[in-house]
Amino acid sequence: VTILFYRRDVGGEELSTAAIPTDATVRIWRPSEHGFPPRDSLRVRNIIWWGFSSVRLFARRDFTELTIWREDRLLHRLIVTPRWYRFPFMERGDLQLGDLWTCPNERGRGLARAAVAETHRHFAARAERFWYVVDAKNEVSVRFIESCGYRLVGTGERTSPFGLRALGRFRLDTPAFSGGPPK
Numbered sequence: 001v002t003i004l005f006y007r008r009d010v011g012g013e014e015l016s017t018a019a020i021p022t023d024a025t026v027r028i029w030r031p032s033e034h035g036f037p038p039r040d041s042l043r044v045r046n047i048i049w050w051g052f053s054s055v056r057l058f059a060r061r062d063f064t065e066l067t068i069w070r071e072d073r074l075l076h077r078l079i080v081t082p083r084w085y086r087f088p089f090m091e092r093g094d095l096q097l098g099d100l101w102t103c104p105n106e107r108g109r110g111l112a113r114a115a116v117a118e119t120h121r122h123f124a125a126r127a128e129r130f131w132y133v134v135d136a137k138n139e140v141s142v143r144f145i146e147s148c149g150y151r152l153v154g155t156g157e158r159t160s161p162f163g164l165r166a167l168g169r170f171r172l173d174t175p176a177f178s179g180g181p182p183k
């Protein structure tokens with residue numbers, strides 16, 4: 001499976017996008033600050049992320065879940081991950097967007113891009129660059145991140161040591177442009 005590595009500097013110009021709907025609410029959960037996942041964020045993955053954050057597996061304390069709600073209904077979710085074992089290609093000042101999901105009947109309305117713009121604003125003072133790592137076969141996701149102004153910096157793969165995907169790392173092998181590995 002080919003993995004595509006995308007990146008965007010966040011210091012520069014803002015992503016132009018539709019606003020988050022006025023009847024929706026953005027919630028932020030950061031385990032290093034808020035502790036164990038609260039009711040709205042209580043899912044197995046978040047308990048694992050909370051554990052990883054508690055034992056300081058991440059290079060920085062910025063692991064975050066951003067969710068958008070209309071009353072009790074989850075409209076969108078994404079996570080922001082610092083450098084850690086699985087993402088050795090990142091630098092310490094970098095963050096990565098991941099696990100983006102928009103509720104199926106809310107798709108195509110600019111919600112995910114609005115969530116990414118909100119994430120950029122939220123981290124503008126703390127992160128220089130954002131990464132996005134995507135399976136080349138996920139065409140919607142590829143189109144989506146390109147629409148957010150992210151640039152392809154290389155291709156690679158997810159390793160599976162001893163056949164164990166959970167121990168895998170994302171390896172950036174081939175820079176998309178000549179002139180050496182991406183800086």
Ligand SMILES: CC(C)(COP(=O)(O)OP(=O)(O)OC[C@H]1O[C@@H](n2cnc3c(N)ncnc32)[C@H](O)[C@@H]1OP(=O)(O)O)[C@@H](O)C(=O)NCCC(=O)NCCS
Binds near residue numbers: 111112144
């Ligand atoms: C990928 C995903 C999060 C996009 O959410 P969304 O809220 O529908 O995205 P947006 O409405 O903000 O779309 C922004 C841009 O992405 C692109 N895009 C989104 N859906 C697309 C589709 N079905 N086909 C082609 N391009 C698409 C378009 O360029 C769009 O901009 P435009 O509407 O101005 O043309 C959503 O489709 C999803 O949850 N997919 C399943 C989970 C997944 O694959 N997540 C990504 C892997 S981490």
